[in-house]
Amino acid sequence: MIKNFRLSVLIRLLIISALITLLVYFLLVDVRYLRSVYIVFFLVVAIIEFIWYVDKTNRDFTSFLLSLLQEDFTTTFQEKGKGKSFKNLYGALNKITKKFEQISSAKEIQHLYLEALVDHLRVGIISFDKNGKIHMMNLALQKMFDRPQMAFLSNLSGIDERLPNLLLEIKPKENRLLKVKVKDELLHLSIHASEFLLDKEFYKLISIQNIKNELDSNELDAWQKLIRVLTHEIMNSVTPITSLSGTLRQIVENSPHDDQTIDKVTQGLEAIELRSKGLQNFTDAYRKLTKIPTPNYTSLNLDKLFKRIIILVQDQSKDIEIKIEIAQEMQIMGDKDLLEQVFINLVKNGIEALEGRKLPVLRVKAWQDDQTHIAISDNGSGIDEDKIDKIFIPFFTTKKEGSGIGLALSRQIIRLHNGNIGVTSVPGEGTTFIVSI
Template sequence: MGFKNFRFQVVLRVALLVVSIFLFFRLDFKSQYVGTQLALGILIAVQTVWLIVFIERTTERLIKFLNTIKYDDFSENFSSRGEGKIFDELYQRYNEVIRKFRDVRSEKEATAQYFQSVVQHIGIGIITFKKSGEVQLINNAAKRLIQVPSLSRVDHLSAEAPELAKQLLALPAGQSTVIKLWQGKERIPVALYVVDLVLRGEDFRLASIQNIQRELEEKEMEAWQNLIRVLTHEIMNSVTPISSLAGSVAADVQDYLEAQPGEQIVLQREETEDMCMALQTIEKRSQGLVRFVHDFRSMASVPTPKKQLFEVQEMFRQLQMLFQEELLQANILFLIDCRPEGLKVLADRQLLEQVMINLIRNAIHALADQPNKTLQLDAFSDPDSRVVIQVSDNGTGIAEEAQEQIFLPFYTTKATGSGIGLSLSKQIVRAHKGTLTVSSELGKGTAFTLRF
């Protein structure tokens, strides 16, 4: 055990080296001792090398310890070699430092995994990438919005989403913009916001992508409801002159009755024509205003949905029965596809049927001039577990500029339409916290999509 003690071995090796050197020079290079002196010289050289190797061997563990830190390899463990209490304590400290680094790394990895999980599960799309365009992170929400399974470089979006790829690289830091992305046959508005970051001396960009379709629709409908209330007030005020005109006619008639108390009343032709014209004016304006106000009120007073679970396919069957005669006369092929068959939706059935009737009737009108007419109802669950209902036809389609305004109150593409149906339908769907969108192509058809 004594020979394993570092201090003892150093003293012993130095002492032996000193004795050897003393004897080497004590022989004084005499010719009769040449062989002995040569042997002593070799012994001195060997002892010197052994001493150097022994000392360097003690530093190997220090180098090994430093390498574990340099290369983040904290699996190493330093055990005592019987080199003395000082080295035992040194190796113990080495092991404590390694355990500390190991704990810090584990905590850092756990924290990174936690934030990675948070980023992957939030509803806002997140993309981080280098200024060169190399993507470092893209979460699930961003993948769903962009509709890509993975992304390694920003410029790879040039084919699917060229505007997004351009804005990700060119949009000034700290600014936001609204762009539209294709999701299947639909274009949805998204808000894009970017900031610049510096991590370990390298420049990065962090971009957030958020679907703002719901927010835009809520603001749009709120603005229209406010407008409707104001217009209704103003329209009702405009009825006052009509009421006054009616009162004047009634007063004239009363005057004639009082002036001619007999059973017969004589009126001048000119007076009769004036009364008739006044009454016709009152009738026409009253009917027009009543119809106008009724349409406005139907937009502003959508009842609160009384939601309950019911099977979508059963509703489809009842709608098919309701339109059976009309579809037969128009020679329209009516198709139903519900996946799975027992798919249920939580909604107000009466209000939803009202929306479906309006969409089906619009589809029937769109198919009027088509030779082969097909109207289809589809229902399924999307990747976010939302119930999707689609009403599609192979009719004439809707122009792109009309699609942007088709849900606005009183906007219509039909000569006899009021422009209320689709606006009211969208408001009903919004009251269910759902969305109603349209995708169409001229000459190929139209599809209205409801999501709940």
């Protein structure tokens, strides 16, 4: 009931002194042993209570330290009614608790900020200790590997059995390349490592980036340069041949010679002329790969775009069930003519793949996240695994009468829109092309 510490101590000392005085009186003066026993009992209780009360400061201080150790900042001490010195002591303890709470809060905010910053990166980031325990794996890497947060590096063996050992063995500032397959998509991974010391323990920080798009872009640039050289050289040869063969034909036709000789020369020159024109048309077709115009961006309604495309190919798709799963309000930014050319090419490829199939179905589906994705799927014969990596290479074709530039041209157009086009296929079951813009 009495909160002032000094007064409480003084009262307890007076009570103990009075009990000692009574004990001496009943032992030496009045000689009452039974009462002396009672007084001894109360005296012991009073001394124990006095020690417990005095020791309360130590208990409070211990409670304060344990609260800090356990990061529990809800413990506070009553400052008033205990005298000036205890008011100052408990006030200081409360201020220290508040300061630690602020530091902990700032640390938590900084941690959340750094975590959000790492998750915002488009490069995959993973951090682990020397035992292979994963401490951080950002969203970009989870999305790249199509896996949730993992506990240990060994779990990555489900993606590729070489991956855990490579991450453990890679040295700081070293760069490694690795090809892995995730959900039927081939990834070209560029892996870079660094190390840092935290609480006297080394951690390894790995950045993982899929550079397939960059490799494809460089490959396409190389092909474009080759095409320019080939076009230039072929055209330099074809143009005079075409002109000369036409002139010779006119001279032979207008000159008096033996009919049999004239016929043979004329037939030969006609063959030269026709072949020359065919070669010229050949080079004109492939020249398209190097002369795609800069996209003229406008807002396009995807649903209307594909309905218009289906109308254009309806004569070729009479026996095919076509399903379009696109929200009517879905919009994208792009060049109408260029994107229409890409989607017509992909739809026609799907229709051709369904030739001779029972219950043929062509499905067009679109969805949006950070990009717009358009998937064009068929349940056709599919593409062989040894050919699927080559179908975007200029001049490569799996068709008997194909030119081999349709998909290469489509990929280049999508790249001009800062997008990507990929393919997954299961032989005998079907193929899916996914355009992401």
